[in-house]
Amino acid sequence: MLLKRPRPSLSPSLSPPFARQRRRLRTWRRTRPFWGGLLIVLGGAELLLVPLSPLTVLVSLGPGGIAAIGIGAALVVAGLSLWFLPQARAYVSVHALLLSVLSFLATNLGGFLVGMLLGIAGSALAFGWTPLPAGAAPGATGGQDPCEHEAHGSGPRALAAVLPVLLAAALATGAPPARAAGGPGGPPTATRTPPSVATSLFAPQGFTFAGVTEVATADGPLRVLVLKMHAASLADYRLRTHDGHEEYGLAATSLELRGNVTLYLTKFSGCIEGLLCVTFSPDGLPAPPVIPPFVFMTRVSAEQALVTSDLIVTDGLRLEAS
Template sequence: MLLSRPRPPLAFSRQRRRLRAWRRTRPFWGGLLVVLGGAELLLVPLSPLTVLVSLGLGGIAAIGIGAALVVAGLFLWFLPQARTYVSVHALLLSVLSFLATNLGGFLVGMLLGITGSALAFGWTPLPDAAADGEDPYGHRPGGTGPRALAAVLPVLLAAVLATGAPPARAAAAPQGPPTAPRTPPTVTTSLFAPQGFAFAGVGEVATADGPLKVLVLKMRAASLTDYRLRTRDGREEYGLAAGSLELRGNVTLYLTKFSGCIEGLLCVTFSPEGLPAPPVIPPFVFMTRVSAEQALVTSDVIVTDGLRLEAS
């Protein structure tokens, strides 16, 4: 007599299908490895091994970086649209943990974070869902979608990193900016250090030749070292140069192109048509070798050191 294999209950089978469908619409395994790496960094300084690992600056850094990696992993699960920026920051935090913590959780947490962020960075949404007009990141029909948790996660990440930055707003450029020049001047700086940096959206500014699409970046303040601005009026080229430039209070940048090296390591280029700026920037992030096409800039206060006008 042959015994048939018992079938799982219908409700359990339905839940398993929903979980599989949800898992396939986001970098699940990359996020899981990042969460595990952050959890390992958190557990090492709090484990009985504190006889060997003192809870000093390394232990405090391990708790902070570990918590940030756990939140980054949740971000990858519930906000896969931001996977590019989250995975880049998770990679930087994982590498930083080797220097700032106890050898990156004895290499285990660091390697888990690096592997998970690499998997998340290389993950792409399902092409068939996008072709059919579906949301490639959301649930299939019948799913509810973690909308409430996805709305809370940016706040949690900002709290863990203590940015104090306002939440990102997917809005157009503010109303009523002044008219921009036909050709945006080029700004270069060896070091760009923003404070309270947030991406306010892709908008338009008015020029004599019509509207110009720009990235709108807002921040409380920004510091630029070795500042250079070059612009052209007919055949003449003019420029401003300063050893340092400080922008303070309600700073808004309208940029058609923005490139530089994050932490001096990862060089990227942002533009309205290509890669948009990340929604929230941690306070310790800076950029080197920055070059930007600046349509407009507004600020309450501008302080310079050694400002001079150059013409050629």
């Protein structure tokens, strides 16, 4: 009769090497949006490496290369912030998403799309990540992944899954053209030539891109970008227009637009956060669908077909003619 000897248990000294360090790393990783931060760091690193690569024929270390270095470094910092400051994940992930989208315009096609897509995917994962419930300790779930409870939620994770799809659709096709305006329910008829507008600071609140439409003019419909916001503050506002041989100018030290503000623009350019300068037009790449409320633009110039607002408040208004 053969007796089966009991299998000896492993003592702590016989445990696999680095087991304690692996457990600590796993616990640390599960308490923060680790994978989202990793993808953002990889995307930023790729944007940094492209202008520094030996591909001198394909990559130019000019304004696009300098912007790639700046955006890449900012994405790396954002990814590390998600690791070490997980409580600020919503704020950081939105910033990283905006920088990733802008890299397509300001750099070498977003690092030939690789860095941009990594940044977008990482931002979506970080935005949809949620911490453990209060009182739940990692590793105390009976062998179950402590993050598995999040799979049944449909809030932030659903938004994170849909966000890249909506963003890609906006980048690829923009918003569908709407009917020509000027009829019932539409904006009034615009002038033949849109006035030029310049301001040193443009600070919107609740800024959204409402698509591309057409406004009626005496020479026919005019394609415009439609930008909507709750309010906007403009500093050193200057408007130039001409009617026949006369040119008129309107200037103000400050201009406040409040309540249901809608801008109809044929061209819009400026420097986001005073650093990254971009230009949008109806026939080019449209503005991102949603702009975070803390974003402002400097050195703004635009061709403004129409503007509507519930209230306009100015300071130091001057009318000039030449």
